[in-house]
Amino acid sequence: MKVELIPVEGIPEASSGDDVADLVMGGLSASGIDLVDGDVVVVTHKIISKSEGRVVPLQDPGPDGHRYLVEREASTILRRRGSLVIAKTRHGFVCANAGVDRSNVAPGNALLLPLDPDASAHRIRVRIERALGVSIAVLVTDTFGRAWRNGLVDVTIGISGLIPIVDYRGTKDTHGNTLEVTEVAIADEIAAAADLVMGKATGIPAAVVRGVDYPKGPGRATDMVRDASEDMFR
C-alpha cells in the first residue's frame, strides 16, 4: 500500500504557553488535511520546546553560555572535538551539544529539548484525538548526526500511540530462513520520511504520514535508547 508524506503548512511561530495541538490543528485546517484513523502526526520538537518555555537567553548563564548549557543538559559527555560535544542527554539520547540549538530561535537564545518528549507527544495526541474524533499516533522529532556517516537525519525523541521497534524475531523470510534483521526502528524511519516534507529552512514544523502499517500501543522513544550494557560505542 502507498504511503503519503503530507506537509502541514500554515503553523505560526510558537511561543511559551501555546497549545501545540491547537497550532497543529490550525495548520491541518489551513492545509486542507482531514486526519484519518492510523495517521501519524510528526511534530518537530522545536515548536514543542518553544511552547513549553524551553528557550534560554545565551547571556544569562554567562559569557560562555552555550557551553554552560550543553554541560547542564548533558548526563554524560562521550566525545569533545573543538567546539563540538557529543553527549548523552538526560533522556538517554546521544546527540551533538546535548540538543542545545542556537538556530530556529530568536538570536541570542538557545532552544533546549523538551523535558519529557513522550509526555509532550501524549498530550498532543490526546487533544487531537478528542477534538477531531480520530485515532492517531504522534511522534516528536529532532535532527541528529550519526556515527560513521556524514549528514544528519531526523529521528524520534517522543512517541504516543506507536511501538517504535517492529520485532521480527522468529519470522521467516521467503526462503524459510530466520531473518537476521530482526528489529526495525519504524519510528525513526517515519521521522526520517517526514523530514522529506518538513525542511530545515522552510519552517514547516509538522507533517502527516499516512498509510504506514505500524504497531499500535504504548511505546516510548526511550525504548530506542540502547542500554549501556549493550552499547559498544561510548
Next chain:
Amino acid sequence: MKVELIPVEGIPEASSGDDVADLVMGGLSASGIDLVDGDVVVVTHKIISKSEGRVVPLQDPGPDGHRYLVEREASTILRRRGSLVIAKTRHGFVCANAGVDRSNVAPGNALLLPLDPDASAHRIRVRIERALGVSIAVLVTDTFGRAWRNGLVDVTIGISGLIPIVDYRGTKDTHGNTLEVTEVAIADEIAAAADLVMGKATGIPAAVVRGVDYPKGPGRATDMVRDASEDMFR
C-alpha cells in the same frame, strides 16, 4: 508538496545474471506505476547482489564459513561481541558482519554486498532512463544498525543521479540565524522512507519515492562515509 512512497510489487526472485533494471521495470508494469521525471527508484541491494552473483555457499569457506566471510568482506573490525562483529566494509560502510547476510537467500548460503553499489545504481538508472524516457535517480539500500539506538533502519549504499547530502551551510533560518543543522543526509532519509513500503518479510525489493525535491547530480554513496580524520567512534 506531498511525497508518495509507492511499493513496486511483482518483482520475482533474482538469480545470477539477471538484469535488475528489467526486473524493476517488470515490477513497475505489474504494479501499474508510470515513472515520472524526478522519481527516485529505491532498490534493496539484495536483488542486485543476487543478480551480480554475490551469493556464497556457507560450507565452501570451511566449517566456520560465516566468520570467514565476515573477515574477508571487512577492511577493519571495529568491535566484536559474541558472534556479532561491527566492521567497516571495503566500500567504507560501518555495519554488522560487514554486510554478510544469511537471510534473504537460499538456506546454506550467504549474501554479500555488491562490489560497487554506486556502479550498480548507475547501470540500473541508465537502463531505465533509456527504456522509459524519464530522468530519475536510483538508490541502492541496505538495513544497518546504529550506535546508541536500538533497531535498524535502511540506509543508502549506492547512488546514481542524486547528491546524498543537502548542504545548508550559510543558509539562514526564519529568525535570521545561521542554521546549526547544515548537512542533511537526504539519501538516507529517502532510503528510510522507502523501507516503510518495502518490508522485511514481504519480499518487496523496490519502491518509488515521488515528489522529493532532491539535489540532482553525480553523487556517490561513499560521499556519506565519514572521513577517518573526522570519525570519533572507531
